[in-house]
Amino acid sequence: MTWKTLDDMDLKGKRVLTRVDINVPIKDGEVTDTTRIERIAATVQDILSRGGKPVLLAHFGRPKGERLEDMSLQPLIPAIETVIGTPVVFAADCIGEAAATVVDGLADGSVALLENTRFHPGEEKNDAALAAEMAKLGDIYCNDAFSAAHRAHASTEALARLLPACAGRLMQAELSALEAALGSPERPVVAVVGGAKVSTKLDLLGNLVAKVDTLVIGGGMANTFLAAQGLDVGKSLCEHEMTGTAAEIVVKAREAGCTILLPKDVVVAREFAANAENQTVAAEACPADAMILDAGPEAVEAITEAIRAAKTLIWNGPLGAFEIEPFDRATNAAARFAAERSANGLLVSVAGGGDTVAALNKAGAANDFSYISTAGGAFLEWMEGKTLPGVAALG
Structure with a gap:
């Protein structure tokens, strides 16, 4: 199959909803392995270099639709800032006013991180209404979470159908490698x-x-x-x-x-x-x-x-x-x-x-x-x- 990549998108001035997998291990409030964060750096930096505004969507753990403090994404911010080398602004939700305020106020060269998508029951149900609320926050959808691509969730499947969609650099690399190994x-x-x-x-x-x-x-x-x-x-x-x-x-x-x-x-x-x-x-x-x-x-x-x-x-x-x-x-x-x-x-x-x-x-x-x-x-x-x-x- 064919899919678009970031190269096919005009990113300048665009809010890019970027689905990533940063489900990393944390101990005593600190990230102990930044491998998954390092893997998304190329995509985030590419969006920034081309004038886009990366708005990160991610899950963390299995809160099963409940808002659980120990599964918040906020503690990941220092590690993300260190790896990507740019300020990260946190929103306490992935939809609604809290998210819109952060995204609308995002300065050039900064990254927004929205709260755990799985705090909403509709995420794992691939709920169309939840996806529509997420879509209001972006102009382009970029999926860089191949590791979550086998799940039909609101942020991985339904949302992709509501905005111009493309694969991020990690997703692109995964798909290209697998095509080389099994496709042709x-x-x-x-x-x-x-x-x-x-x-x-x-x-x-x-x-x-x-x-x-x-x-x-x-x-x-x-x-x-x-x-x-x-x-x-x-x-x-x-x-x-x-x-x-x-x-x-x-x-x-x-x-x-x-x-x-x-x-x-x-x-x-x-x-x-x-x-x-x-x-x-x-x-x-x-x-x-x-x-x-x-x-x-x-x-x-x-x-x-x-x-x-x-x-x-x-x-x-x-x-x-x-x-x-x-x-x-x-x-x-x-x-x-x-x-x-x-x-x-x-x-x-x-x-x-x-x-x-x-x-x-x-x-x-x-x-x-x-x-x-x-x-x-x-x-x-x-x-x-x-x-x-x-x-x-x-x-």
């Missing part, structure tokens, strides 16, 4: 999908086998696929009730010409603990009293060879229990290899969702991936082939 990728395409449960990623796996050339399955999910082949996985995390579904996915992959890579060897231990006594065994030789906690060196070699042959890589989820050593080795090795290929211009690599960012950061590989998505649910739903309401509304 350079082949061969490899997808690495890890994590604990097959049941949470059924739609994802079903969509990927029809779109990629090789699907690497790791983590606890791999145990379910190994069990589906009749292998004993001992005390490993495994959804035995999902083995039939796993077998169906294998058949679907075969019909689509997609190769599924499961570990030929695994690292097993008797306890889930850092530096637990462990051994590497063939996948079919897991002891009955042990659990599989990582892919083995032979499996890693097969994964890196698949990545070496690929032009495009999609990564979602770790290959093992990456949080504790030494069961982070497979994830680290494969991630670092992919990062090196990406840094050398040999691979387009897109990663995101769940524990993925943490795993790649721990491996020291994140900075060299072509694109890391900070969106969880939205990233997964896009990869599942679903339509995201917040994106569709921009078309």
Whole structure:
């Protein structure tokens, strides 16, 4: 699909209602991680440089339509001002007189931050009347919150249909990266999908086998696929009730010409603990009293060879229990290899969702991936082939 960007808009003198995701962690009234604020800086600074007036709309936490003091956006102002480098004026509501007074009085070069959209019950109900009240505050709508684009809320979907709408720089980068990875990728395409449960990623796996050339399955999910082949996985995390579904996915992959890579060897231990006594065994030789906690060196070699042959890589989820050593080795090795290929211009690599960012950061590989998505649910739903309401509304 096509969508407009800030480049398509005349921003001079315009009030730009900018939906952002600044749902950041706070401790003792201070922001402890400014990553999401840093991600919106390019959009806000671009609007300012072109004479526009950024009016930020955002949610924070889950107040469920109630005005809760501990979920106010006001404490975020010092962090936003530091990152963006410009004054931020706060409005105690996102609609009505309180908001209009701040927006109407906004000086050139300043930013307005409106109070938590979820303080209104109509936000999560995608209420048209609430969206219409928000629309009164702006001339242009800019959505820079890809991570909230899978929700049809008043500030992400209904509002986009009431004003000239475009994607912000972060949204534009996310959509461009995902289009490059799944829409019209350079082949061969490899997808690495890890994590604990097959049941949470059924739609994802079903969509990927029809779109990629090789699907690497790791983590606890791999145990379910190994069990589906009749292998004993001992005390490993495994959804035995999902083995039939796993077998169906294998058949679907075969019909689509997609190769599924499961570990030929695994690292097993008797306890889930850092530096637990462990051994590497063939996948079919897991002891009955042990659990599989990582892919083995032979499996890693097969994964890196698949990545070496690929032009495009999609990564979602770790290959093992990456949080504790030494069961982070497979994830680290494969991630670092992919990062090196990406840094050398040999691979387009897109990663995101769940524990993925943490795993790649721990491996020291994140900075060299072509694109890391900070969106969880939205990233997964896009990869599942679903339509995201917040994106569709921009078309």
